[in-house]
Amino acid sequence: MDMIVPLNALKPGEKGIVVNILGGAGARQRLVAMGLTPGATIQVIKSYPFGPIILSVSGTRFAIGRGLASKVMVRKL
Amino acid sequence: MMKVVALAGNPNVGKTTIFNNLTGMRQHVGNWPGVTVEKKEGILEYKGEKFLVVDLPGTYSLTAHSVDELVARNFLLKGSANVVVDVVDATVLMRNLFLTMEIFEMGLKNIIIALNKIDLTEKKGIEIDVRKMESVLGVPVVPLNAKEGIGIEELKKRIYEVANRKIGTTPIMPKYDPAVEREIEHISRALKRTELAEKYNLRWLAIKLLMRDEEVIKLVLRYLGSEKLNEIMGHIGEVEEKYKRAMDLIIASQKYEFIDSLMHRFVRYKHEQGETFSDQLDRILTHPIYGILVLLGVFYFVFKFVFLFGMPLQGMLDEAFSSFGQWLAPHILNESLRGLVVDGIIAGVGAVLSFFPLVFLLFLAMAILEDVGYMARAAVVMEKIMRKFGLPGKSFIPLVLAFGCNVPAVMATRTLDEEKDRIVTMLVNPLIPCSARLSVISFLAGAFFKKNQAFVAVSIYIISIFLALLMACFFSRFLVKGESSPFIIELPEYLVPSWKTVILHSWERSKEFVKKAGTIILAGSIVIWYLSNYPVPIGTGLSYSEKLGMFFEPYMKLMGLDWKAAVSLLFGIIAKENVISTYGIIYGSESAIVNAMTPLQAYVLALVTTLYIPCIATIGAIRAESNSKWALVVVTYMIGLASFVGIVAYHLGLVLGF
The missing domain is CATH 1.10.287.1770 (Helix Hairpins)
Known part of the structure; x- marks a missing residue:
């Protein structure tokens, strides 16, 4: 079984494939529309210990809050 | 009937630039009915036919979760558009096509894809076969570099052709399992x-x-x-x-x-992209500590720039209007007509227009920061702090602008993603002391507190900022309903701004300010002129305004103030700096105030001036951006808050022996 972890557990430089998004429909559908959908490959560019995580999703950069990131489940690559 | 062209697309795809290119100077900025979402319309003329171009809010999808998305979606659903131009960023095709598919699924037919930023694809190793894309998607695709105006003519031609059914479209429908x-x-x-x-x-x-x-x-x-x-x-x-x-x-x-x-x-x-220049910049600009330092620096320069150029211009316009008034006065023989024209209308129009440079420069600075891509970073570094008060990081910008002037600040709430955040930011915005209130605060602090001048001024700033944040907490928790935005912000690549877009954008918004706030300021000036000149001129104790002040005196006494304060505050609603000049009129000179009040009363007056009803231009802006209900909420809660704080401060001061 591959390792499935919340997005906020990835370290800078690590990649993962989104498998599921938990949490309310509002936040979920916003994430999905921005390209963070199950199947999408994401890479963590920078992760600030008490701040946001900077991500790359198919060429676009996003800043995402830790709380929201913990709801995005990824399979570590 | 003019045919309607709707522009749809994700945020940061260059929709506004395309809109400006299509419509030129013939555009109108306003709000979608009933909501705080900006609506832009303009006229496109091609081959002698006129089209109404409507710029829909930039959205990532068309769900029912946000007001912006609902506005765009309902517009498209109603079939109000004869042609839909879907603006797509060629460098982030996958995500942009998600919205495209949502539009296709609505069953709309006349769709054109404007494939923008085509010039950036080569550098990123992306090769797009546009002809193939057209046949696969079943709609015309026009490659564009909107910033340079390349491809705009082709887009106009396609709009014309699709609108007149010279080419048909058969959008492909997504298939599922x-x-x-x-x-x-x-x-x-x-x-x-x-x-x-x-x-x-x-x-x-x-x-x-x-x-x-x-x-x-x-x-x-x-x-x-x-x-x-x-x-x-x-x-x-x-x-x-x-x-x-x-x-x-x-x-x-x-x-x-x-x-x-x-x-x-x-x-x-062709190849994947490694770390970009933007990534390197972001190491500093999104950093929780350095990022905030840079942010403070950036806004320091914004204000420096705005005041350096804006203040002299404001002074010049003020001067010009009063000289014009003086020149005109002897030419009007009827005395009351002269008063109305010179002291009411010209002074009122002057007040509106003298704001124009300040408002324009603030909008210009913001538009540049937005276009460069910095605003997204500012939102990221402020998120954590602002969230503690129930607001998203982005709301920091309208709140900071308020230190300059509340009117552009209220208009800047449009950049927030959620209706709820927009309303809350708008409601607390007037609590932040603008530059006009700074003049009142510093005058009173200077006149009454020679030794602790700076301390007194700063204390008023601290109290009002604290109250703004406190009220933000309160409103977002109890009064304003709706979802607050989840914290995910796209960080667009840093780009050199498109000057044409930036200047046009600031110009349109400033014009809108004059139009919207202008009429209400003008009306207010005339009312105030009337109250202070009838039945006899102010200064005699018998004008309507003074009688009104005396009526409120018992209430003012609770705060240790008298009817003169009530009159001054009444005039301050037109523009806050009037508070001091009105005292000047009543006492004959501004310096006479020093002997008429105790330092405690002066402090309370400074505090109340800062916190009570916002100036009429701000009320007008809030009404224009939301509706009369929220404008009324602002006026009511600020009267309540100012009275409460004034009473508490006065009695606390007495107890402490001031």
């Missing part, structure tokens, strides 16, 4: 017998129902009843069980898979 398609089919069949079939595309309704779209659920409930709806929902549960995730996720990921399969036919990625 059999399990999902079965549910779509099942729902569509049930809906076919209802009136909904005439108004909506059934496949779109079915897909949205599967995604548990609130609006669509309401609609279907009305036409099918709860029993049938429950049965459908039961089916959805079964599919979700099978895939082990929520239905909206199943549909979204299958939609992306579908897009991916399409893209294989017209896009080639």
